[in-house]
Amino acid sequence: MTEPIKIESLLFSCIQCGRCCRRNGIVALAPGEMEKISAFLGLPPDEGLRRYATKREGRLVLRDGPRGECVLYEWTTARCKVYPVRPEQCRKYPFWPSILQSREKWEEEGKRCPGIGKGKLSVSDTTPVVSGEEGRNDLPRNDLKP
Numbered sequence: 001m002t003e004p005i006k007i008e009s010l011l012f013s014c015i016q017c018g019r020c021c022r023r024n025g026i027v028a029l030a031p032g033e034m035e036k037i038s039a040f041l042g043l044p045p046d047e048g049l050r051r052y053a054t055k056r057e058g059r060l061v062l063r064d065g066p067r068g069e070c071v072l073y074e075w076t077t078a079r080c081k082v083y084p085v086r087p088e089q090c091r092k093y094p095f096w097p098s099i100l101q102s103r104e105k106w107e108e109e110g111k112r113c114p115g116i117g118k119g120k121l122s123v124s125d126t127t128p129v130v131s132g133e134e135g136r137n138d139l140p141r142n143d144l145k146p
């Protein structure tokens, strides 16, 4: 039987490498998030929605960029264009239920995220995801791009 993971025992410190933004996957948008992103970019809400969001399986999600990266990823800086107002799903990574299932899952995710296992104890600026949200946001981007 797998041991339940203790969040307070985890090391994580984001090094802002952008790998999680370049992975193939889905970023679901919670209510109001697209409006915040649009305002941050100086766009009318409808324009932000048209440029950056789409519906997938009934959910509002961010579009993919031309190389499968998140549409809001900026290759020239290797940064998120809207980092201060990024979606909750991104804020909570890697503290997702699917990753917190076990120490093995956490270590496996560490092969994709170089911030895992580094730095200070636990939770960065994220709030750990609690049960009940599993499945909404748990489709990580595959690590297809360098």
Ligand code: SF4
Residues within 6 Å of the ligand: 013, 014, 015, 016, 017, 018, 019, 020, 021, 093, 094, 112, 113, 114, 115, 116
């Ligand atoms: S892959 Fe990990 S270390 Fe790199 S930007 Fe994403 S969260 Fe930060």
